[in-house]
Amino acid sequence: EMQLVQSGGGLVQPGGSLRLSCTASGFSLSTYWMSWVRQAPGKGLEWVANTKLDGSETHSVDSVRGRFTVSRDNAKNSMYLEMNSLRVDDTAVYYCVRGSNPAWGGGPFDPWGQGTLVTVSS
């Protein structure tokens, strides 16, 4: 069974940093684009960032560019999201997702991780 298991997250003060991890099982991360998608409390879904199969390319939404860094370690079958200079409006559940079209970075997204809550508050 293909599965994504996330860890990290929690409460952090504005301006602080946090690192999220996502480990895949049932498939090899190295053959897929991977993304992070977030959902603020009671709101809709927002694509955050992605990383190409070998990590040679990454892309992100304007609101996090320069603050968030997505990376991967294919040997560990894992992806990471390093979040710096966190703001209150970064508060959300963060999901790691696999892009099920190996040739394309935008999706469709399947499967999804279980999600991890990041709360930015003083």
Added chain:
Amino acid sequence: EIVLTQSPGTLSLSPGERATLSCRASQSIYSSYLSWYQQKPGQAPRLLIYGASSRATGIPDRFSGSGSGTDFTLTISRLEPEDFAVYYCQQCVWSPYTFGQGTKLEIK
């Protein structure tokens, strides 16, 4: 940035009825790059439809997708109790890979 507008915001129907959900894009999307997701409270979203009309693995055939260009539709032929949830469309063609704001399908 491509904006996806879903309508209606909330749809109130009864089990057994037919549901029609709309997703309109601010510019043309190649059909291969429009997906639909279902999200239930407290759960991660689940892929339902990709390429505008192809069902994902394990998705019942009462779910169907159609459309092209800027107008897309998700249809649920006969609603089951477990279908009441929030549904999102997503375009996968241009970064940032945007989602619609969602349609909440609630029991009437």
